Amino acid sequence: MKIARTDIVFAVLAGVTGAMTYARFGSGAVVDALGRAGALFLQILPQLAAGLLIGGLVTRLVSREKVAKWLGGSSGITGLLLASLAGLLTPGGPFTSFPMVYALWIAGADAGALIAFISAWSLLGFNRLIVWELPLLGVEFTVVRYLACLPLPIIAGLIARWLGRWPVFRLAEPEDRGA
């Protein structure tokens, strides 16, 4: 187990937000947050494990060449459409979808396809729609919201490809072990 720079960033973030919570709301709030984080961790573990396994298994099924051809930099609008459809159909929370994005990235999908995938998952995902939005906000609002958001993943993918011309936004090769 290696401690990477990102881990230190998170330790600092947890320390700072923890200190702010303690200063403003006292130790009760800190204990409350600890309990909430612990419960959340246990709750997401089964989904996180599934997400990691799906990512790992998908890399065995789909060759790098195929992913690069379908979702790579020269896949055009078709690639963005495919990525959006995959994102829309991806079940589960962020602990499932982000490992899949990571796997697609390693497998050769370009930035536009990755952004289209995650945008479609977050804006159009069926899972949240059925479990939360329909029951809580009603059919009519949900229909309006869904129609208004339908083209957005493609637009985001196109913008991501366009942004890629500036080095700040260009993704490096995936750090295979997250050093």
Next chain:
Amino acid sequence: MNGPLILVWVAVIVLAVLVWRREGEAGLRAGGRSALDIARTLVIRLPLALLTASFLIHIIPVEAMTRLVGPASGLVGIITASLVGGLLPGGPMTSFPIAIVFLQSGAGVPQMVALVAGWSVFALHRMLAYEAPIMGWKFIALRMGASLVLPVLAGLAAGGVVAVTGLSY
């Protein structure tokens, strides 16, 4: 056990069977190894990230933000709602109940659509807890750049949909 959880594990099993039929046990082991590699990088940062997110739920003043959006109208309301949506803490179980508060306080449909879309794409909380540990900050910069206008577009499009179909809530 809930529905989505069953669904993802069914997906795991289906994929595992497909891999096993093509590559046998070696394929399964390789797939598991690549999953473990990512899991190992998450061991430290994920618990810390979840902790940070839990502290944020205390720190971010949700009620003050409710007043900010209110029955605001027009483009300024849409932009404000997008930003407020991005700051809503927690998963759907906390943010949708907050959205109901906005809805009942009389916000317009386009503003509400912008709020839900803003929560979906910006999701400060999700970004800190999952996206940064797994994908890194550079990916977040790219995604933020590509997503900045989306909630506003969604709000404007919702205005169009409402005008054409007459749907409301």
